[in-house]
Amino acid sequence: MIAPAWQNGRIVELADARIAATAPGVLRARAVFDGCRLFVRGWGHRKRAFTISMSHHIARLQASCDALGIHLAYTSSELVDAARVVIQLMQPHYDMGLRWFVSERENQSGSVGADVTVFARSLHGYTKPRPxxxxxxxxxxxxxxxxxxxxxxxxxxxxxxxxxxxxxxxxxxxxxxxxxxxxxxxxxxxxxxxxxxxxxxxxxxxxxxxxxxxxxxxxxxxxxxxxxxxxxxxxxxxxxxxxxxxxxxxxxxxxxxxxxxxxxxxxxxxxxxxxxxxxxxxxxxxxxxxxxxxxxxx
Structure with a gap:
């Protein structure tokens, strides 16, 4: 798997982690996200990654959902576990941007839920070397x-x-x-x-x-x-x-x-x-x- 993502409890390719064009998250921008930097350090053949204040980022994600009335079905610990799965699958060798994305959707029955996607993207080139x-x-x-x-x-x-x-x-x-x-x-x-x-x-x-x-x-x-x-x-x-x-x-x-x-x-x-x-x-x-x-x- 080249770029794994966790979406609604399943592991998919990031390119396949899609959101319906008719979802409220797209049509009415009822979508929120948050993320933190995944620092990657290495000792020999062993790698170790860490985040700073992940719990604060997830709490802010939950607060953003609450502010818009978006139902987030996953707990903080489940969102951390989702990030852990993505990291273990990717085994990155350089710093990444770790992201949680929540997009509201309507089911065929008319009930409202949300798609939750967790993924990591390279930060290479994100920060310029000059002021x-x-x-x-x-x-x-x-x-x-x-x-x-x-x-x-x-x-x-x-x-x-x-x-x-x-x-x-x-x-x-x-x-x-x-x-x-x-x-x-x-x-x-x-x-x-x-x-x-x-x-x-x-x-x-x-x-x-x-x-x-x-x-x-x-x-x-x-x-x-x-x-x-x-x-x-x-x-x-x-x-x-x-x-x-x-x-x-x-x-x-x-x-x-x-x-x-x-x-x-x-x-x-x-x-x-x-x-x-x-x-x-x-x-x-x-x-x-x-x-x-x-x-x-x-």
């Missing part, structure tokens, strides 16, 4: 209306894709969303933090962001291994000119420096210092995340 360049999204991110951005739903990501493509057509790597109040939110795939002298500033959930699990993990690393003070606060567009550094962070992306946001340019020395703290912590994460590590031997 990122962001442009401002053309559309404001409206908060306080519609589905909250704390819900990781496909409707949010599908709408963001157009903005990403527009930014790339103009020579940028991605875009940054600003809410209707002129406050910085996030990018389509990552949270943001900003370096201000001895402080790190991160936008607030109420500003229109997903509450990032990697952001929380980095905050833990910063508290243990640096003198930076972490401040969750409102960040306006006018504040961007005052920062000495900026970074993007997500489970798949990691923690990476930004060199430009629209007209604002940043020295990457300060940003790299923060990114290096994260990369160093990932060399031996068990020392920092004692209760949040799930290991998989094969």
């Amino acid at each position: 990122y360049r962001l442009n401002f999204a053309k559309r404001a991110r409206w908060v306080g209306h519609g589905i909250p951005y704390s819900v990781k739903t496909m409707s949010h990501y599908a709408a963001s894709r157009t903005e990403t493509l527009s930014a790339q057509q103009n020579g940028f790597d991605d875009c940054l969303f600003v809410n209707q109040f002129g406050d910085v939110a996030e990018t389509p795939r990552a949270n943001l933090i900003f370096v201000a002298s001895n402080e790190l500033h991160s936008p607030r959930p109420e500003d229109g962001i997903l509450s990032g699990i990697t952001c929380k993990s980095l905050r833990h690393v910063i508290g243990k291994h640096s003198t930076f003070r972490w401040c969750e606060r409102r960040v306006s567009v006018s504040d961007l000119a005052s920062y000495t550094g900026a970074l993007m962070l997500s489970s798949s992306l990691g923690v990476v420096p930004i060199e430009r946001i629209g007209p604002f340019e940043y020295l990457t020395v300060a940003s790299r210092a923060v990114a290096d703290l994260w990369h160093t912590a990932m060399l031996n994460p068990a020392q920092l995340f004692l209760t949040d590590i799930d290991e998989f031997d094969y």
Whole structure:
């Protein structure tokens, strides 16, 4: 099996893990997902993979389902076991993106359920070797209306894709969303933090962001291994000119420096210092995340 996936309790090829075109998950974007990075390390011929905060990612998946009223028939432990089966079948030799995808469907009887698919994809090339360049999204991110951005739903990501493509057509790597109040939110795939002298500033959930699990993990690393003070606060567009550094962070992306946001340019020395703290912590994460590590031997 080249690319195994777990779908509704069965093992199938990822290419065969299909969702009906008439399903509510497709027609009305009633689909949610979550995922974390699968770190792969090797000793001789033996490989070991691990995740950080898998239980938090699954809890967020369940919360997203609850927010949309999607019935998720599997428990947390069953979703972990599904991931374990996929990992054992794949036996990856490099880091992967581990994903849980839930799409609502209607049966012929009219009852509503959900297709659940668990799979892993290569992260090769996902993170660029150089600092990122962001442009401002053309559309404001409206908060306080519609589905909250704390819900990781496909409707949010599908709408963001157009903005990403527009930014790339103009020579940028991605875009940054600003809410209707002129406050910085996030990018389509990552949270943001900003370096201000001895402080790190991160936008607030109420500003229109997903509450990032990697952001929380980095905050833990910063508290243990640096003198930076972490401040969750409102960040306006006018504040961007005052920062000495900026970074993007997500489970798949990691923690990476930004060199430009629209007209604002940043020295990457300060940003790299923060990114290096994260990369160093990932060399031996068990020392920092004692209760949040799930290991998989094969």
